[in-house]
Amino acid sequence: MTEEATDTAEPVRTADLIELEGVEKVFDVRRRTGLVRREKTRVRAVDGISFTVPRGEMVGYIGPNGAGKSTTIKMLTGILTPSGGRLRVAGIDPSRERTRLARRIGVVFGQRTTLWWDLPLIDSYRLVHRMYRIPDARYRQNLERCVELLDLGALLDVPVRQLSLGQRMRGDIAAALLHDPEVLYLDEPTIGLDVVSKAKVREFLRDLNTERATTVLLTTHDLTDIEQLCKRVMVIDHGRLVYDGTLAGLHEVAPGERTLVVDLDRRLPPIEVAGARPVRVEGPRQWLAFPASASAAPIVAALAADYPLVDLSVREPDIESVIAKMYAERPTAP
Amino acid sequence: MRFGASAPDADIQRRFLPKEAVVRLYAVVAAGGFRRYATYRVATAAGVFTNTVFGFIMAYTYIALWDERPQLGGYDLSQAVTYVWLGQALLMTCAMMGGGFEDELIERIRTGDIAIDLYRPADLQLWWLAGDLGRAAFHLLGRGVVPLLLGALAFDLALPASPLPWLAFLTAVLLGVVVSFALRYLAALSAFWLMDGAGVLQITWLAGLFFSGMLLPLTLFPGALGELARLLPWSSLLQIPADVLLGKRTGWGLVHAYAFQVGWAAALLGAGRLVQSAATRRVVVQGG
Incomplete structure (x- = not known):
């Protein structure tokens, strides 16, 4: 009941699943300048970004280190509150309804893991099952599919600490998808992977996007990821969106x-x-x-x-x- | 109450969620906590060995002491030696000297991995509490039972023969674990501000070692120091469970002991919630 009430209060007007309007994030960074004296400086990590992503689109979100990519993703998951602007994911204000949103999104951070380090992979999935309250039949079906497509069959009983980076990444991607998220944020999903693992991950993401129409926002340093997966690419630098268009167009404005x-x-x-x-x-x-x-x-x-x-x-x-x-x-x- | 701004939503959720699902989630987390520690069998065996050796050293020290001063702290010799072995059995369970989740939590805060814990649809404090209860259950079985049995074989221990005192004891241990968790959770959260929790952990380690009664029963200390030591939360970790098993706390005394533990648990968990909501508002940029 309550969920419906909130939904009508904030209707999803368009097919846009992710909406940002002039979103800002300002951090106050205190720096010690003397023995006691401290200087306060404001860092505009995200400085007025606007874009929308329609349902089912796969978008590359790229920029140099410290450009504001991760800050944007943290705001989109609700663990950071924007300092200004308007932000909606699936009609939900992430920072105000973090927990409700969490059930509808999936997140994979390439350099971090959500899996239980000391325990077999399958234990982490059982936990996800309970955490997202996935109906039993749906859970089994999704797990089966992920195991098949991501080639996890032999790994389910292996403790996560014994997995290779590529295996762990595939395990993490599966963990983020068992609850059928509408949006998937991928932060550097191919970082440190070998060529074969990269190809596997990319193929899986492509299938996921075509079959399930899952909306994907992909952060990466690897332009090949973008080339193979995304028609659209957004470039962020110094907290501003400096390019939004096709990858071919990016090469035109900046012939690499x-x-x-x-x-x-x-x-x-x-x-x-x-x-x-x-x-x-x-x-x-x-x-x-x-x-x-x-x-x-x-x-x-x-x-x-x-x-x-x-x-x-x-x-x-x-x-x-x-x-x-x-x-x-x-x-x-x- | 949940994290800062999301509190109203969380409350609504809590009301409309089937309780069973919540219980199930944290049951899985607790089971995971148990199994994580159960994985390391060699470490457990080494730990049991250490506990047993320390148990013998301390038991002989206590025997020498009680020989000089019988009825010290209101315990006879056999009760004093029992106290030693209970201390060894509960050392890891109640994490008197640390050794639970706190190192991991501090590491996650330092590296920024805490971000992952925050976007989960679960409560941070309950999540870690459930995991720590699972750990404590394992340590009670894996690190507690064997040293106590070995102690009972080598010495004449004052252990109750009927099941009821044991049940009362286990309840006190459970409450002790919760108090211990709440203390360590507070210490670990300091890493949000300090970025290095080592100093705070050392202080809690020292405080835990002394004020839990691990070195000597708190009933031995006279005057204001003794009063203070018995009023601090750490006495919930060993002194109270041991006194419950030794039959020093029965009837209203037992109710009073439980109330003391519950009071500290509630106060410290509440403080942990406040610090948590302040801390999660600070979740900033570690790791970009």
Whole structure:
């Protein structure tokens, strides 16, 4: 009864599941400047952010360290109260109804775990079952599905402390989904994972989004996550939204460069090859930059023909360099 | 009352939630607390060994002392030795010298992992209390029973033969664990402000060691210090349960003992709630 009453008081007017309107978060940071004297400085971690995310969309939320990403996510889960602005998730004001919202959202922090460290994985799921009061049949069905898709079958009886990082992350993702959340916040879900684990996690998230229309907000440093999962990307820096659009559009406003790391069998002068320019030489190792939109294949072929190659790898542009580029290209940006 | 701003909502929820579901959740948490400690069998065996060795050392010390001063603190020799072994049996159960959840909670506050605990649809204090009760239950069975049995084999202990005093004792132990939890919860929450709980933990460790009656029964101390020691919450941890088992607290004395424990538990848990709501408003930026 009460839940209905609250819902009519705050109707979900649109299909937008996440709504932010001029949201701010200001922290007072006290710093000791003398023996007793303290200086109070205000830090605007989030400085007037507005955006909406419609139901079923998968959005990348990126920015350099300290840009305000985690602060935004903490406000969206209700554990931080905004200093200003309006914020709604599924029609609920998170900080005022944290517990009610918790039943409708799932959260995965890549660097933290919600699982019981000393106990077998299955024990954590039993706890989630009780905590979110998932009906028994639904719980069994969801667990079965997660176990199958995330390949957890052999891990259920293993204590969490014995799991590898990739296994633990899959375990954490399952724990966040057993109660069928409408919104899933993922904070760096692929951080530290190997290539195979990354691919598994991404595939699972893609399926989840298409099958269940779960709305996903994804924070990451890995642009490949965004490339493979999100049509839309938002870039935050210094607490402000500096870009909101497609990933292709982001590359347009900030054409990134990829880096080819080349190991030669001896020290040589900087490599000269068409389509790339040398940026760094360190002994037999050299770094070549080339446009992110170009293919690496012809450059590699040319290199292999003319130079004594031992090894090489391609590095994607990281988010810091994309944003740095953004400022360089648009000096008027805030 | 829940966390700061969310209090009204939590109250509404509490009223409309089936009680059974709440009980079930915390029962699972408590069972988890029990099993977490049960996992480490070698550590438990080592602990039992340590408790037993200390029990022997202290028992012989007490025997020497009571030989000089019989009826010290109102205990005869056999009661005094029983007190020693009860102390060893309850040392971990009532966490007189720490060793429960508090190190973990402080670590979670320091690293920012506490954020995960806060977005769960569960109450922070009840969550940790349930887990600690599970731990205490394990420590009573795993670390308490064996040393007490070994003590009973080696010495002539004044243990009751009928079940009723044992039941009264277990009730006092349960209340002692809750008081102990409430004290350690307060100490751990200080990490929200201090960022390093080691100092506070050491103070509670020292206070627990002395004021629980672990070194010597509190009834030995004369004058104001004795009065004070018997009035502080720590006496709920060992002195009161031991006196209940030794038959020093019966009838109204027993009711008074329970009331003392319940009073401290309520006051300290309440203080923990206040500190908790102040602390969660501060949940700031640890770990970005």
